[in-house]
Amino acid sequence: MGRTAGRSPQDTRRALLDAAAEAVRTRGIHASLDDIARFAGVSKGGLIYHFASKDELILELARDQLAAFHASIDAALDPSDTAPGRLTRAYIRAAVAPADDDTDVRESLALITQLMTLPAVAELARADAERWDAALAADGLPADVLALVVAAADGMSTAPLWGASTQKLPRRRLAERLLHLTRHPHLWDAVTP
Numbered sequence: 024m025g026r027t028a029g030r031s032p033q034d035t036r037r038a039l040l041d042a043a044a045e046a047v048r049t050r051g052i053h054a055s056l057d058d059i060a061r062f063a064g065v066s067k068g069g070l071i072y073h074f075a076s077k078d079e080l081i082l083e084l085a086r087d088q089l090a091a092f093h094a095s096i097d098a099a100l101d102p103s104d105t106a107p108g109r110l111t112r113a114y115i116r117a118a119v120a121p122a123d124d125d126t127d128v129r130e131s132l133a134l135i136t137q138l139m140t141l142p143a144v145a146e147l148a149r150a151d152a153e154r155w156d157a158a159l160a161a162d163g164l165p166a167d168v169l170a171l172v173v174a175a176a177d178g179m180s181t182a183p184l185w186g187a188s189t190q191k192l193p194r195r196r197l198a199e200r201l202l203h204l205t206r207h208p209h210l211w212d213a214v215t216p
Contacts, residue, residue, distance in 0.1 A: 032073070035063075035065060035069070035073060036073050038063045038064065038065070039059065039060075039063045039065065039070055039073055039074065039080065040080075040083065040084055040087050041062075041063070042059050042060075042061075042062035042063035042064075043059045043062075043063075043080055043081065043084045044084060044088075044134050045062050046058045046059045046062050047081075047084070047134055047137050047138065048130055048133055048134050048137070051137060052081075052137045052138070052140055052141065055077075056070055056071070056077055056080075059077075059080065078143065081138065081141060081143075081144065082143055082144065082147065084138065085138050085144040085147055085148070086147065088131075088134070088135060088138070089147070089148070089151050092117070095117040095120070096110075096113045096114055096117045097113075098117070099112075099113040099114075099116035099117040099120070100113040101113070106163075106206065107162065107163025107164060108162055108163060108164045108205035108206065108208070109162065110158060110159060110162045111159055111162050111164055111169060111172060111173065111205050112202055112205050112206075114155075114159065114173065114176060115172060115173075115176045115198060115201050115202055115205070116198075116202070118176040118177060118179065118180040119176055119179045119180060119194070119197075119198040119201075125183045125188050128183040128184075129183050129184055132181060132183070132184045133184075159173060164205060164208055165208050165211065167211055167215065168204060168205065168208040168211045171204070171211070172201045172204055172205055175197070175201055176198075176201060179194060179197065179198070182194075
């Protein structure tokens with residue numbers, strides 16, 4: 024297979040990353056470069072031109088997944104919100120946003136689970152989590168409130184893996200309450216001993 028006519032190098036890289044995601048989701052982390060090239064509609068040589076090794080491709084796929092999450096948080100930032108907890112509210116909105124299709128959420132979680140089995144990806148994710156922890160800690164909320172709302176948002180974001188829907192009203196109400204708690208963190212004092 025030669026280069027697809029009209030496809031730019033950036034489009035080919037994107038197709039390869041999308042194909043790698045699909046191959047890993049359907050065949051597991053041991054999907055071959057041949058599988059990935061076939062999914063992308065390029066030759067194995069074309070794949071190697073863009074990514075010198077499978078390790079390089081998988082690490083770039085992990086970086087791409089992290090960047091997509093970062094972009095969703097950036098998109099969820101309210102430009103008019105300047106109060107403490109602004110970043111945390113964006114994090115909550117991004118993490119618990121209802122998906123168009125719960126199957127997409129489950130597939131994304133399955134991909135991330137596969138990727139995290141590789142030590143290099145786990146290290147990349149750990150370093151990213153440390154940066155988020157530091158950024159959220161500097162967001163101006165009390166540590167207890169921050170820990171509670173982030174843990175709840177993270178748990179809600181993985182619920183579709185177990186069959187829960189992102190579309191249910193109780194889930195949206197909980198998200199609203201988490202956001203409310205970030206605006207009124209003193210409310211936490213009423214429920215703590």
